[in-house]
Amino acid sequence: MMDSQLWAASMLMLPLIAAILIFIFGRYSERVLVPLTIIAMSISLWNLFLQVWTNGMQSYPIANWDTPLGVELYVDGLSIAMLIMTFIINVCVSVYAFKYFACFEEQTNWSIKTPDRNTKALSQTKTEHVALPSSYKEEKENQLVVVEENDYLPSNDVEEAVTVTTKRNPRAFPKGQANFLFWPLWLLLWGGLNALFLSSNLFSFYVTLEILTLASVPMIVLSNTVLALNAAMRYLFIAVFASIVYLLAIVFLYGVVGSLDIQSLALELRSGATIWMAIFLILIALIIKSGVIPFWLVSTISNAPIPVAILLVALVIKAAFYILLRVWFEVLPNEILGLVSQLVGLIAAVIIIWASWQALQQRRLIGLLAYATVAQAAYLLLIFPLANGITDSWSFDAWQAGIYLSISHAFVLAALFMVAGHILYIVNSDFLHGMQGVGRISPLTLITFSIAGLCLIALPSILVDAIWQSGQWWWLIVIIIGMLLTTAYIFKVLILLFTKLDDPVKHEGGLALSMILIPLLLSIIALSMGFFDGEISRVLAMESPFGEVNRN
Amino acid sequence: MSVYSVKLILIILLLSILELGLASAVLFMPDPTINLTEVMYEQLANTNMTNPLSAIIVHFRSYDVLLSISTLFIAIIGIWTIFYSTPIIEKTEYHYDTPLMQPFPQLLLLIIFVVTIGYILWRVTELAIIAFHIGAVLAGIALFLRLKQTTRKPKIKNSMFVRLVLSGGLLVFASIAFSVVAIDYQLSNTLILLIELSIIILIALSLLIFFMARPNIQNN
Amino acid sequence: MTDFVFLPLVSMGIFTIGVYVLFLDTDLLRKIMALNFMASSVFLLLISIASRSNPAVDSIPHGFILVAIVIMVSLTALALMLARRIYQITGQLYLLEDKNDMGEPL
Numbered sequence: 117m118m119d120s121q122l123w124a125a126s127m128l129m130l131p132l133i134a135a136i137l138i139f140i141f142g143r144y145s146e147r148v149l150v151p152l153t154i155i156a157m158s159i160s161l162w163n164l165f166l167q168v169w170t171n172g173m174q175s176y177p178i179a180n181w182d183t184p185l186g187v188e189l190y191v192d193g194l195s196i197a198m199l200i201m202t203f204i205i206n207v208c209v210s211v212y213a214f215k216y217f218a219c220f221e222e223q224t225n226w227s228i229k230t231p232d233r234n235t236k237a238l239s240q241t242k243t244e245h246v247a248l249p250s251s252y253k254e255e256k257e258n259q260l261v262v263v264e265e266n267d268y269l270p271s272n273d274v275e276e277a278v279t280v281t282t283k284r285n286p287r288a289f290p291k292g293q294a295n296f297l298f299w300p301l302w303l304l305l306w307g308g309l310n311a312l313f314l315s316s317n318l319f320s321f322y323v324t325l326e327i328l329t330l331a332s333v334p335m336i337v338l339s340n341t342v343l344a345l346n347a348a349m350r351y352l353f354i355a356v357f358a359s360i361v362y363l364l365a366i367v368f369l370y371g372v373v374g375s376l377d378i379q380s381l382a383l384e385l386r387s388g389a390t391i392w393m394a395i396f397l398i399l400i401a402l403i404i405k406s407g408v409i410p411f412w413l414v415s416t417i418s419n420a421p422i423p424v425a426i427l428l429v430a431l432v433i434k435a436a437f438y439i440l441l442r443v444w445f446e447v448l449p450n451e452i453l454g455l456v457s458q459l460v461g462l463i464a465a466v467i468i469i470w471a472s473w474q475a476l477q478q479r480r481l482i483g484l485l486a487y488a489t490v491a492q493a494a495y496l497l498l499i500f501p502l503a504n505g506i507t508d509s510w511s512f513d514a515w516q517a518g519i520y521l522s523i524s525h526a527f528v529l530a531a532l533f534m535v536a537g538h539i540l541y542i543v544n545s546d547f548l549h550g551m552q553g554v555g556r557i558s559p560l561t562l563i564t565f566s567i568a569g570l571c572l573i574a575l576p577s578i579l580v581d582a583i584w585q586s587g588q589w590w591w592l593i594v595i596i597i598g599m600l601l602t603t604a605y606i607f608k609v610l611i612l613l614f615t616k617l618d619d620p621v622k623h624e625g626g627l628a629l630s631m632i633l634i635p636l637l638l639s640i641i642a643l644s645m646g647f648f649d650g651e652i653s654r655v656l657a658m659e660s661p662f663g664e665v666n667r668n
Numbered sequence: 669m670s671v672y673s674v675k676l677i678l679i680i681l682l683l684s685i686l687e688l689g690l691a692s693a694v695l696f697m698p699d700p701t702i703n704l705t706e707v708m709y710e711q712l713a714n715t716n717m718t719n720p721l722s723a724i725i726v727h728f729r730s731y732d733v734l735l736s737i738s739t740l741f742i743a744i745i746g747i748w749t750i751f752y753s754t755p756i757i758e759k760t761e762y763h764y765d766t767p768l769m770q771p772f773p774q775l776l777l778l779i780i781f782v783v784t785i786g787y788i789l790w791r792v793t794e795l796a797i798i799a800f801h802i803g804a805v806l807a808g809i810a811l812f813l814r815l816k817q818t819t820r821k822p823k824i825k826n827s828m829f830v831r832l833v834l835s836g837g838l839l840v841f842a843s844i845a846f847s848v849v850a851i852d853y854q855l856s857n858t859l860i861l862l863i864e865l866s867i868i869i870l871i872a873l874s875l876l877i878f879f880m881a882r883p884n885i886q887n888n
Numbered sequence: 889m890t891d892f893v894f895l896p897l898v899s900m901g902i903f904t905i906g907v908y909v910l911f912l913d914t915d916l917l918r919k920i921m922a923l924n925f926m927a928s929s930v931f932l933l934l935i936s937i938a939s940r941s942n943p944a945v946d947s948i949p950h951g952f953i954l955v956a957i958v959i960m961v962s963l964t965a966l967a968l969m970l971a972r973r974i975y976q977i978t979g980q981l982y983l984l985e986d987k988n989d990m991g992e993p994l
Contacts, residue, residue: 367934
């Protein structure tokens with residue numbers, strides 16, 4: 117008992133303490149402390165997993181104060197699955213980020229003062245430099261992006277399409293110091309995620325959600341552009357708005373029940389005007405947070421550095437989905453959710469088709485993947501209409517399919533973004549037409565993108581079984597259209613990568629092997645999840661909200 | 669009717685629907701089914717606290733408090749990240765030629781400081797509740813002293829010592845919390861006082877950093 | 889129960905004003921203030937819920953407020969820093985249009 121308490125507590129305290137130590141000891145200490153933290157985390161995660169695997173659900177009241185009054189750390193099958201996913205993604209991201217920040221240290225882009233007015237002039241001619249607007253003239257060392265507007269460039273001009281680089285301000289931290297601050301922020305994000313997955317209290321969910329926002333906003337600015345600053349501000353507004361709406365909703369629940377502990381809420385909740393409003397507000401807040409509406413995810417991700425984009429896509433939006441799962445299936449009385457769940461499904465259907473269509477229109481790889489992420493986040497919402505009645509026999513299947521889908525999406529999307537970062541490193545541009553023939557230089561890139569892309573296309577089919585059983589055939593149409601569109605935009609990229617050019621793309625420096633082996637590993641993990649179907653399903657069944665159904 | 673007025677009417681309509689929903693939600697809020705007050709007063713006897721709120725902060729809900737205190741630390745790192753990854757623009761010249769900088773307010777400042785310290789000693793059992801206020805007052809005093817020295821400002825370097833002082837409070841809190849949660853270590857009164865003082869220091873320093881926003885004022 | 893009318897209604901009114909300013913004002917400072925307005929209105933609601941409790945005042949909402957205030961302070965500090973940087977670099981105190989650096993809408 118005491119042992120496992122140590123493991124659960126260290127899941128959230130180790131990253132916090134490590135972040136403080138890295139912050140104190142400064143640059144280069146991360147090279148020692150990050151591997152040490154990962155080793156310690158793997159030990160405690162393994163022990164926690166063994167504890168749950170052998171003894172089932174665990175709950176540890178903090179400092180021995182019992183739950184309605186105190187707070188407890190709570191681990192069941194769902195939390196341990198999320199903790200393992202977080203661990204794998206975070207380890208991969210840390211190795212990737214070491215390489216990434218070493219490769220992209222020098223790139224900054226401060227020249228764009230007001231892009232809405234001036235950038236029209238940027239895209240006029242093919243090879244000549246454009247007459248500069250006055251704001252650009254001060255910075256003579258810049259090289260400007262010169263790309264033709266409508267047509268694909270022939271391959272020779274790919275070299276011209278370099279990003280705008282300016283001299284890093286000499287008065288800032290010594291070179292790369294700002295990037296060093298990524299490490300404490302990343303560890304704090306990890307600690308916040310673990311704290312979220314270990315909480316069983318709606319108020320702790322609020323606190324940890326705010327930790328996620330606070331840690332991820334500054335990381336977006338690390339890509340050193342005005343647009344990133346802008347995107348960070350926008351993300352901050354949307355995320356904090358959603359958090360406050362969530363806070364208001366749980367205050368309503370507190371007013372009705374008098375406790376915010378999930379177990380006591382589940383027993384005491386009954387319908388009424390206040391509960392209806394609380395459900396409405398919680399749904400708004402968490403659907404915004406999980407990246408479905410509005411499309412804040414797109415501007416945020418396309419302006420963030422790749423490792424940060426992966427953290428947002430694979431972990432931060434999944435955390436909101438996790439809270440939605442907890443609230444929907446374990447707190448809210450399920451007899452009043454029937455109509456609401458069909459509404460959520462309708463929103464999801466519209467977003468799936470629209471976002472996939474938008475992804476097909478994109479001219480940049482990162483934009484394409486960002487819209488793909490929005491569509492994939494919307495697929496997860498489809499499980500709410502499917503697993504509507506908790507008593508139905510297929511509900512557990514639908515719930516399980518949703519979690520399975522969210523975990524494999526995290527791996528697949530992380531892999532795709534990592535490959536995109538690698539392509540960015542090779543061709544130094546994320547325009548799709550600049551990527552022709554990359555597969556010739558680096559076949560591994562092509563292989564990884566193909567595996568991950570095919571996974572992305574095939575994944576929503578996990579839901580088909582639950583759809584079939586529940587008889588809600590209309591969602592099948594949505595999934596088929598979505599899959600067709602996904603196939604279209606994945607193959608749009610793949611064909612470009614396959615293209616044979618007479619004059620192959622040049623690239624300086626090495627291929628950065630670690631940047632491509634990690635996504636390969638991740639997509640293999642995503643593929644091999646199918647072989648551990650039984651084990652995953654056994655873990656998830658522990659203390660699931662469908663416990664009684666399962667026993668029957 | 670112009671587009672503008674249609675838009676305005678639409679906005680007013682939407683906002684009033686929202687307001688109506690929220691108002692009905694609070695007006696028809698039933699009495700809570702669980703009342704934790706009795707349980708809390710029972711459990712209060714098991715702690716050394718007399719005030720229920722300080723018992724909640726130090727004992728019952730210490731987990732949430734630790735997480736919320738760590739957000740101050742995250743905000744410090746976040747502000748430094750934004751500061752160091754954006755180009756530095758020329759500093760604006762500020763003029764502190766205000767009545768605040770006269771000798772009389774300085775006397776007032778001394779009085780505030782003495783009263784604050786006296787208040788801490790007086791309410792030492794409820795320090796957890798007033799930690800934020802005391803931290804804010806201390807930060808205010810430090811800020812005033814900084815603004816006053818127009819000619820020779822104290823330089824704050826981005827050194828390991830400064831970073832240690834900034835995060836030391838959280839480190840103390842986190843280590844005590846870790847030992848309490850992980851190995852069932854009992855909280856003594858001294859440890860509680862240590863936690864409260866470290867929280868006060870962390871709050872005061874982070875509020876100060878939030879204002880100054882940057883550590884290396886020295887390379888000017 | 890009769891006391892539980894005025895304060896909650898006022899707090900919800902403040903919340904609505906916050907929503908209005910957050911969505912329809914372009915000025916960054918006002919948007920940040922709107923977020924604080926919304927948070928404060930929720931705190932007000934929590935206080936009135938706490939005072940509704942029957943034998944003695946319920947202190948748990950007060951604990952929630954103390955925790956949430958610290959979080960709002962951190963968030964506000966971060967938001968102000970971002971707004972200040974945006975002002976210093978672009979010369980404007982409002983968000984740029986959501987476009988990529990080719991001027992295409994996202």
